[in-house]
Amino acid sequence: xxxxxxxxxxxxxxxxxxxxxxxxxxxxxxxxxxxxxxxxxxxxxxxxxxxxxxxxxxxxxxxxxxxxxxxxxxxxxxxxxxxxxxxxxxxxxxxxxxxxxxxxxxxxxxxxxxxxxxxxxxxxxxxxxxxxxxxxxxxxxxxxxxxxxxxxxxxxxxxxxxxxxxxxxxx
Amino acid sequence: xxxxxxxxxxxxxxxxxxxxxxxxxxxxxxxxxxxxxxxxxxxxxxxxxxxxxxxxxxxxxxxxxxxxxxxxxxxxxxxxxxxxxxxxxxxxxxxxxxxxxxxxxxxxxxxxxxxxxxxxxxxxxxxxxxxxxxxxxxxxxxxxxxxxxxxxxxxxxxxxxxxxxxxxxxxxxxxxxxxxxxxxxxxxxxxxxxxxxxxxxxxxxxxxxxxxxxxxxxxxxxxxxxxxxxxxxxxxxxxxxxxxxxxxxxxxxxxxxxxxxxxxxxxxxxxxxxxxxxxxxxxxxxxxxxxxxxxxxxxxxxxxxxxxxxxxxxxxxxxxxxxxxxxxxxxxxxxxxxxxxxxxxxx
Numbered sequence: 324x325x326x327x328x329x330x331x332x333x334x335x336x337x338x339x340x341x342x343x344x345x346x347x348x349x350x351x352x353x354x355x356x357x358x359x360x361x362x363x364x365x366x367x368x369x370x371x372x373x374x375x376x377x378x379x380x381x382x383x384x385x386x387x388x389x390x391x392x393x394x395x396x397x398x399x400x401x402x403x404x405x406x407x408x409x410x411x412x413x414x415x416x417x418x419x420x421x422x423x424x425x426x427x428x429x430x431x432x433x434x435x436x437x438x439x440x441x442x443x444x445x446x447x448x449x450x451x452x453x454x455x456x457x458x459x460x461x462x463x464x465x466x467x468x469x470x471x472x473x474x475x476x477x478x479x480x481x482x483x484x485x486x487x488x489x490x491x492x493x494x
Numbered sequence: 495x496x497x498x499x500x501x502x503x504x505x506x507x508x509x510x511x512x513x514x515x516x517x518x519x520x521x522x523x524x525x526x527x528x529x530x531x532x533x534x535x536x537x538x539x540x541x542x543x544x545x546x547x548x549x550x551x552x553x554x555x556x557x558x559x560x561x562x563x564x565x566x567x568x569x570x571x572x573x574x575x576x577x578x579x580x581x582x583x584x585x586x587x588x589x590x591x592x593x594x595x596x597x598x599x600x601x602x603x604x605x606x607x608x609x610x611x612x613x614x615x616x617x618x619x620x621x622x623x624x625x626x627x628x629x630x631x632x633x634x635x636x637x638x639x640x641x642x643x644x645x646x647x648x649x650x651x652x653x654x655x656x657x658x659x660x661x662x663x664x665x666x667x668x669x670x671x672x673x674x675x676x677x678x679x680x681x682x683x684x685x686x687x688x689x690x691x692x693x694x695x696x697x698x699x700x701x702x703x704x705x706x707x708x709x710x711x712x713x714x715x716x717x718x719x720x721x722x723x724x725x726x727x728x729x730x731x732x733x734x735x736x737x738x739x740x741x742x743x744x745x746x747x748x749x750x751x752x753x754x755x756x757x758x759x760x761x762x763x764x765x766x767x768x769x770x771x772x773x774x775x776x777x778x779x780x781x782x783x784x785x786x787x788x789x790x791x792x793x794x795x796x797x798x799x800x801x802x803x804x805x806x807x808x809x810x811x812x813x814x815x816x817x818x819x820x821x822x823x824x825x826x827x828x829x830x831x832x833x834x835x836x837x838x839x840x841x
Contacts, residue, residue: 350578353564353571359732378558380549383572389732392586392744395579419584419744 352478358394359387363401365428372464391417402430498618498781555801583745592649599646600750607757628689647739658738673716675823676709693773725803763792
């Protein structure tokens with residue numbers, strides 16, 4: 324939801340909100356606070372990303388909040404089982420808008436090696452709206468940083484994502 | 495003695511206002527408002543600067559670089575981005591909470607932390623309310639900060655917030671006692687609770703950190719506990735109670751808690767400077783510069799504590815306060831009394 328969308332269509336010619344929009348896009352994209360939640364081994368890589376060697380703090384994303392009410396990003400790091408799905412969905416629902424989801428690792432994308440299991444969710448996009456997929460088993464910290472920078476690009480330029488979607492749809 | 499730069503600046507503003515309005519009463523009221531505005535702007539600026547400083551200090555303690563992308567190579571616009579983002583977040587009011595108490599809590603927390611700034615001598619004569627019970631009043635007002643935590647925790651309708659609020663009350667009450675008793679040593683040496691008199695006494699004798707080392711250490715520990723910083727940050731102990739009393743607050747409401755936290759950090763550093771490090775006194779440089787130098791050093795010390803020590807457990811923390819710090823503060827009072835008696839009878 325952008326500020327532009329709040330303006331009624333009959334006032335579109337009289338109201339200028341583009342600068343406010345740009346400012347808030349800049350702020351949101353540069354201050355993504357992830358929820359400190361980890362499901363499996365990908366979480367180890369997530370912790371490593373915030374630590375000394377890779378230093379997620381350079382981009383300002385290192386503020387891992389313990390509480391969903393104060394975080395903007397849910398990094399689903401690891402295998403999501405059907406038993407764990409309701410708590411995770413609840414965490415997502417407790418986060419205030421605007422909120423984003425990153426699917427980190429093969430398990431979160433498509434179930435990974437457990438894709439055929441009766442107990443594993445085959446890809447978290449069955450239960451949550453995913454913004455960025457990061458492949459790998461587990462993805463290296465560089466890959467997570469790259470994924471978060473992709474998310475930054477998506478927040479700053481939502482039209483690019485639409486363009487890519489159209490291109491994919493048209494083959 | 496010549497005036498400090500802050501008082502000189504205040505004199506200029508007063509001259510301009512007198513020239514514009516002429517009425518003395520009106521000018522006095524306006525000057526009070528100017529003082530309040532200056533203090534509020536100091537608090538708000540410090541919150542922005544300290545979030546950035548905290549992240550950088552934390553990064554250097556952990557052999558990292560810290561924010562360096564947003565706004566130039568030093569990441570100077572990072573706190574601005576955080577602030578704007580928090581402003582644009584959704585405002586969630588949880589179901590079943592006590593709305594009035596819940597939304598009053600962050601605002602009420604900011605009141606005592608801003609109010610005690612009127613008792614701090616920033617420079618020679620630059621003090622908003624130089625009352626003769628200054629230190630007593632300051633402690634009384636700052637201990638009011640307990641109530642908003644309990645209000646926020648109780649009204650949130652969440653078990654973690656409730657436990658967090660209870661813990662805050664236990665922690666702040668039990669650390670209030672040793673803090674007050676350790677400061678009695680300073681008051682005994684000065685013979686006054688007036689803040690300007692305490693600073694004057696340190697100029698004529700020596701810094702109280704040398705005369706009252708035990709009180710200084712006790713004060714440092716209790717001040718860390720009062721501001722809820724690690725190793726005593728059991729209030730928002732994320733591995734046990736999510737985020738304590740702040741669990742249900744999102745966006746700007748939570749930012750107000752954050753603001754009050756950094757206002758408390760600044761006020762506790764100013765208090766250390768005023769009571770133990772000689773206030774604004776120092777050679778060569780003007781008083782205000784010395785004052786802020788000492789305050790910034792103290793803030794660095796508190797950040798150093800935060801990123802060096804692990805968190806304590808709640809029972810360890812409470813028994814440490816009642817069984818170690820409080821008796822030690824009483825012994826310090828006794829020693830100070832004996833010392834003053836000997837000094838007076840020998841000299």
